[in-house]
Each structure stands twice: as C-alpha cells, then as structure tokens.
Amino acid sequence: MLPVVIVGGGLAGLNCARVLHKNSVPFLLFEAGDDCGGRVATEVVNDYRLDVGFQVLHTAYPEARHALHYPSLHLQKFYPGAQVFRDGAWHLLADPLRKPLSAPATLAARVGTVKDRMLLAHLQSEVNRGSVESLFARADIPTRRRLEEFGFSKDFIDGFFRPFYRGVFLDPDLGTSRRMFDFMFRMFGQGDVVIPAKGMGMIPLQLRLGLPRHSLNFKTPVAQAHPDQVKLADGRVVGARAVVVATDGPAASQLLGLPPVKTRATTTLHFATNKSPLSRPIIALDGEGEGPVNHLAVPSQVSHEYAPKACHVIACNVIEPAALVADEPLLKQVLAQMTRWFGKQVETWHLLRIHRIRHALPSQPPGWLEPADRPAVLPSQVFVAGDYRSTASIDGALRSGRLAAEAVMLSGNRLNAQEPRPVR
Ligand SMILES: Cc1cc2nc3c(=O)[nH]c(=O)nc-3n(C[C@H](O)[C@H](O)[C@H](O)COP(=O)(O)OP(=O)(O)OC[C@H]3O[C@@H](n4cnc5c(N)ncnc54)[C@H](O)[C@@H]3O)c2cc1C
Known part of the structure; x- marks a missing residue:
C-alpha cells in the first residue's frame, strides 16, 4: 500500500502521523527543517x-x-x-x-x-x-x-x-x-x-519518539503537493495514497495556492x-x-x-x-x-x-473560526492541517492533525469499499 505523505513536522503533522500510526496506516513525513516541532522548539545556549x-x-x-x-x-x-x-x-x-x-x-x-x-x-x-x-x-x-x-x-x-x-x-x-x-x-x-521541565521542545519530541524513525525525513522540503504525490525540492517524486499538507499557513498558501494567511x-x-x-x-x-x-x-x-x-x-x-x-x-x-x-x-x-x-x-479576526470554512480536505482532494485551520494554538494544531488523519482514513475506507484507488 502506498503511504500517506505528510508535509510538515510541526504539532499538526506529528499528531496526524501519530493517529495514522496508531491505526497501522503507513506514512512518510517530510519536514523542511532539521527536526520536528515547527514553532514549538527549545534551543540550548550555554546550558x-x-x-x-x-x-x-x-x-x-x-x-x-x-x-x-x-x-x-x-x-x-x-x-x-x-x-x-x-x-x-x-x-x-x-x-x-x-x-x-x-x-x-x-x-x-x-x-x-x-x-x-x-x-x-x-x-x-x-x-x-x-x-x-x-x-x-x-x-x-x-x-x-x-x-x-x-x-x-x-x-x-x-x-x-x-x-x-x-x-x-x-x-x-x-x-x-x-x-x-x-x-x-x-x-x-x-x-x-x-x-x-526541560522546555516546550519536549512536546514535539514526545510525539516524534512515538513514531517509526524510518518514516521521518528531515531537511526535505516539499516543492509541490498533489492529491496522489509530492515533488520534493531535490526533484524526487513520491507517490502517495493521500497527501496531508500540515505546514504553517503562509507555506500552505504557497504550496496549494490558498488565499494568503495574515500572520x-x-x-x-x-x-x-x-x-x-x-x-x-x-x-x-x-x-x-x-x-x-x-x-x-x-x-x-x-x-x-x-x-x-x-x-x-x-x-x-x-x-x-x-x-x-x-x-x-x-x-x-x-x-x-x-x-x-x-x-x-x-x-x-x-x-x-x-x-x-x-x-x-x-491573525484570528471575528468569523475566522467557522468550522464549515475549514474542512480537513480541500476540493482538490489534498488534505490539510495546521493551526491556521483551527484555533491558533498548540491544541488547535494537534486537533487539525487528528482531523486530517481521520479524514484520510475515512476517504480510504470509502474508496476501499468501492473500487481500488488507481496508484502509480
Ligand atoms: C512565539 C509563539 C508563542 C506561542 N504561544 C503559544 C502558547 O502559549 N500556547 C499555545 O497553545 N500556542 C502558542 N503558540 C502557537 C503554537 O505554537 C502553534 O499554533 C503551533 O505550534 C502550530 O503548529 P503547526 O503544526 O500548525 O505549524 P508549525 O509549527 O509552523 O509547523 C509547520 C511545519 O511545516 C514545515 N514546513 C513548511 N513548509 C514546508 C515544506 N514546503 N516542506 C516541508 N516542510 C515544511 C515547517 O518547517 C514546520 O516545521 C505560539 C506560537 C509562537 C510562535
């Protein structure tokens, strides 16, 4: 079975991976940075x-x-x-x-x-x-x-x-x-x-340690995201059962052509x-x-x-x-x-x-959090997660990741019940 590809290893991407892994759904996560965590990180300087x-x-x-x-x-x-x-x-x-x-x-x-x-x-x-x-x-x-x-x-x-x-x-x-x-x-x-006790970075670390190491790819930015494949910045193409773009809002706008996210x-x-x-x-x-x-x-x-x-x-x-x-x-x-x-x-x-x-x-002005405006799957059939899809918080990022994983599994179940999804 092709893996689900997750783009971005912040809390949203990590929680999406956690839920997929818990349900025995294979995944590959591609993170542009050199570790997971995104905006939640702890740096050690002189102890x-x-x-x-x-x-x-x-x-x-x-x-x-x-x-x-x-x-x-x-x-x-x-x-x-x-x-x-x-x-x-x-x-x-x-x-x-x-x-x-x-x-x-x-x-x-x-x-x-x-x-x-x-x-x-x-x-x-x-x-x-x-x-x-x-x-x-x-x-x-x-x-x-x-x-x-x-x-x-x-x-x-x-x-x-x-x-x-x-x-x-x-x-x-x-x-x-x-x-x-x-x-x-x-x-x-x-x-x-x-x-x-040892810093906010322990939160993504805990999530990362619960995931199979071979599914995690760091320093691997994704240049293009489609419903059934991603193109990495180094030119490689990776086929996917589904693609979840779990980046921050501005990066998602760039990858998917979504309206700009004010930050x-x-x-x-x-x-x-x-x-x-x-x-x-x-x-x-x-x-x-x-x-x-x-x-x-x-x-x-x-x-x-x-x-x-x-x-x-x-x-x-x-x-x-x-x-x-x-x-x-x-x-x-x-x-x-x-x-x-x-x-x-x-x-x-x-x-x-x-x-x-x-x-x-x-930024989260009035009207921002209309749940119906923020589905986990776009009309293009690319799945999305990230705090800009939910409450802009640790909780919202985690929630959006779980919802995206559930939507992927639901769509997989539906497809399995009908006909095999064409893969390439
Ligand atoms: C200074 C600050 C204070 C905050 N205070 C709080 C607080 O007190 N309480 C609270 O609940 N929340 C707080 N937040 C918010 C919370 O940290 C975020 O909402 C949450 O971490 C966002 O997670 P995310 O996964 O949605 O996005 P991110 O953490 O931004 O993760 C997205 C990941 O995608 C990666 N990425 C982007 N583009 C690509 C690409 N093309 N290919 C591959 N990977 C890519 C990025 O490198 C990043 O790792 C704060 C945030 C900041 C910055």
Missing part, C-alpha cells in the same frame, strides 16, 4: 534552555490531553494570575479561588474596580457552560467589544485584558475573535498554565542573570501600554532545569509593531523599560539570544 518564542501549555486543552502523555513531560506550573506594572508599581492579580490568601492584594491592585473582579467570576462561569464546541457556535465579535458589552471597565480592559491577551493572540488591539477569547479564558480557568510577528529576548526579578513564578505584564516588552516571564523560576544552578533565564516578549524594530534599537528600548520595571539589577543581565518569529500566529 540555558530557551524556548524559541515564549509559550506555554494549558493542561485543560482538550486535544492535548489525548495526544500527549502529561506525566512524562514533568509539567511545571506558573502561578495562577499575573502581575501588572502600572504607575511605577507592581499590582498582583491572582486567581482568588486558587490563591485565596492573595485576595486582599488582588482587591487592592490599582487596576480596574471591585466590580471588574466580580465580573471575572461571572465570565468564567459563562464560558464554562456547555461544550467547547458550543463556544465556537456563538455570535462572533471582536474581543474588546465582547469585554465592553460584558461590563468591564475601560481601565481593567486596558490595564489587564489588553496586555494579557496581547501575549496570547499577539494582537495589539484585542480585535481577535471572541470565540477564541472565550476558548482561551475557559482554558485558563479549567486547568494550569505549564511548561515541560502576527513576535520577538523574544532572552537574558541570563543570577537573580530573578520576580518574587514568584508568574507572568509580568505591561499595564501602561508603552512597551516594547508586553509580557515577561522567568521560565527558570517555574522549572529550575531551564538554567544552570543559581542562575535564571528571563524571556522578554515583544509584539507588533515593536517586534519588527531592528536588534540594536530594540535591545536599547527593552533595557530602558526593564530598568523602569526592575531598577539597577538590569545592568547585570546578559543577552543570550534574540528570537524573531515572523509568522508566529495567524
């Missing part, structure tokens, strides 16, 4: 583990719970909440249910009002109602309007929601689909925000230091909106394996438009802002790396 673009896993992700074996990832939790820098001071906004002792500090924080705190609980119970799928059937509007209509004050939206969800969607203006917001808000409420860029600057600037393993936010750093974390405070003994690694995350500023002026601006946040200790920080991710996430 520091740097996630290539700061990111986290939500334990409540429904697809990830099935596709991944959480215990083997040794997941380490962030503090539930965030701390916001505003008017020259830090303000703690903790989850009162999980951190009841921090309730007085959270109530006293100069971000929003007491009513805003109460609305948060109300919003949580609203997004927890019904199935996850039902969130995507609700009328769609931009996130900012959704929050305004829910009754949150402008102060709370600008001081908390804006920087927090800028970090999640990489969207400067809260223009993202409210469906995506509701989904993520539910995930924050229903589980923990975690990173694997968001982000830049992460990693610094090494002896002393963490934060007193707990929490995400710190720019509540002033002046940037360039929107959110900051110290992953080594969450998992000590991210840095050598007695050292820390700091991830400063910049979104558009500042994410597009050149290295030298950006570094200068970041250090000036960090000095406002943390004072003289910043002088001891040592830059490890600047990671620039041009196509970090597809």
Whole structure:
C-alpha cells in the first residue's frame, strides 16, 4: 500500500502521523527543517534552555490531553494570575479561588474596580457552560467589544485584558475573535498554565519518539503537493495514497495556492542573570501600554532545569509593531523599560539570544473560526492541517492533525469499499 505523505513536522503533522500510526496506516513525513516541532522548539545556549518564542501549555486543552502523555513531560506550573506594572508599581492579580490568601492584594491592585473582579467570576462561569464546541457556535465579535458589552471597565480592559491577551493572540488591539477569547479564558480557568521541565521542545519530541524513525525525513522540503504525490525540492517524486499538507499557513498558501494567511510577528529576548526579578513564578505584564516588552516571564523560576544552578533565564516578549524594530534599537528600548520595571539589577543581565518569529500566529479576526470554512480536505482532494485551520494554538494544531488523519482514513475506507484507488 502506498503511504500517506505528510508535509510538515510541526504539532499538526506529528499528531496526524501519530493517529495514522496508531491505526497501522503507513506514512512518510517530510519536514523542511532539521527536526520536528515547527514553532514549538527549545534551543540550548550555554546550558540555558530557551524556548524559541515564549509559550506555554494549558493542561485543560482538550486535544492535548489525548495526544500527549502529561506525566512524562514533568509539567511545571506558573502561578495562577499575573502581575501588572502600572504607575511605577507592581499590582498582583491572582486567581482568588486558587490563591485565596492573595485576595486582599488582588482587591487592592490599582487596576480596574471591585466590580471588574466580580465580573471575572461571572465570565468564567459563562464560558464554562456547555461544550467547547458550543463556544465556537456563538455570535462572533471582536474581543474588546465582547469585554465592553460584558461590563468591564475601560481601565481593567486596558490595564489587564489588553496586555494579557496581547501575549496570547499577539494582537495589539484585542480585535481577535471572541470565540477564541472565550476558548482561551475557559482554558485558563479549567486547568494550569505549564511548561515541560526541560522546555516546550519536549512536546514535539514526545510525539516524534512515538513514531517509526524510518518514516521521518528531515531537511526535505516539499516543492509541490498533489492529491496522489509530492515533488520534493531535490526533484524526487513520491507517490502517495493521500497527501496531508500540515505546514504553517503562509507555506500552505504557497504550496496549494490558498488565499494568503495574515500572520502576527513576535520577538523574544532572552537574558541570563543570577537573580530573578520576580518574587514568584508568574507572568509580568505591561499595564501602561508603552512597551516594547508586553509580557515577561522567568521560565527558570517555574522549572529550575531551564538554567544552570543559581542562575535564571528571563524571556522578554515583544509584539507588533515593536517586534519588527531592528536588534540594536530594540535591545536599547527593552533595557530602558526593564530598568523602569526592575531598577539597577538590569545592568547585570546578559543577552543570550534574540528570537524573531515572523509568522508566529495567524491573525484570528471575528468569523475566522467557522468550522464549515475549514474542512480537513480541500476540493482538490489534498488534505490539510495546521493551526491556521483551527484555533491558533498548540491544541488547535494537534486537533487539525487528528482531523486530517481521520479524514484520510475515512476517504480510504470509502474508496476501499468501492473500487481500488488507481496508484502509480
Ligand atoms: C512565539 C509563539 C508563542 C506561542 N504561544 C503559544 C502558547 O502559549 N500556547 C499555545 O497553545 N500556542 C502558542 N503558540 C502557537 C503554537 O505554537 C502553534 O499554533 C503551533 O505550534 C502550530 O503548529 P503547526 O503544526 O500548525 O505549524 P508549525 O509549527 O509552523 O509547523 C509547520 C511545519 O511545516 C514545515 N514546513 C513548511 N513548509 C514546508 C515544506 N514546503 N516542506 C516541508 N516542510 C515544511 C515547517 O518547517 C514546520 O516545521 C505560539 C506560537 C509562537 C510562535
């Protein structure tokens, strides 16, 4: 039997491969890069583990719970909440249910009002109602309007929601689909925000290790994709029972002539230091909106394996438009802002790396997540997967990969029941 050919070894391609393999369907995966993982990667620099673009896993992700074996990832939790820098001071906004002792500090924080705190609980119970799928059937509007209509004050939206969800969607203006917001808000409420002890790259590694080595081909870009074959960039042609294009959106547009996918860029600057600037393993936010750093974390405070003994690694995350500023002026601006946040200790920080991710996430405006618009098989009979087909997240990428594998198997069953598929 000809194999199913999967183009792209990010989480979508890997999960597609996992499901096919579990069902004894032979496959060949072609990945342009030198390893699997795509946008989820961890680079080791001088014994520091740097996630290539700061990111986290939500334990409540429904697809990830099935596709991944959480215990083997040794997941380490962030503090539930965030701390916001505003008017020259830090303000703690903790989850009162999980951190009841921090309730007085959270109530006293100069971000929003007491009513805003109460609305948060109300919003949580609203997004927890019904199935996850039902969130995507609700009328769609931009996130900012959704929050305004829910009754949150402008102060709370600008001081908390804006920087927090800028970090999640990489969207400067809260223009993202409210469906995506509701989904993520539910995930924050229903589980923990975690990173694997040895870095986010452990997630694709776990998936890769479950696959037969001989089916995986690295440094092998695909130049053309058709329903029954692919042409590799080196000119070889590989016949296929079915072809799944599981690349990022811009690459899929090029390969398949799909409409262009608008994406968001982000830049992460990693610094090494002896002393963490934060007193707990929490995400710190720019509540002033002046940037360039929107959110900051110290992953080594969450998992000590991210840095050598007695050292820390700091991830400063910049979104558009500042994410597009050149290295030298950006570094200068970041250090000036960090000095406002943390004072003289910043002088001891040592830059490890600047990671620039041009196509970090597809933008997800209202209407984006209409399931009917995103089938796993195109009219051309090429199958597709990738976060741009689903929620732009680890969970969405995994889900799209599973759906593509299921669609391939379903089409195979149908064809087997009718007549043998012509192969060449
Ligand atoms: C900085 C950053 C922060 C993020 N934060 C979070 C977060 O906190 N939580 C969360 O859930 N999600 C987050 N995400 C999103 C999440 O990482 C992605 O949605 C997900 O990893 C996308 O997986 P994918 O398989 O769809 O695409 P990709 O990971 O882009 O994989 C596509 C693969 O296809 C390969 N490829 C492309 N063209 C070809 C070709 N012609 N031939 C062969 N191979 C090809 C690429 O090399 C790549 O390996 C973040 C993303 C970034 C970049």
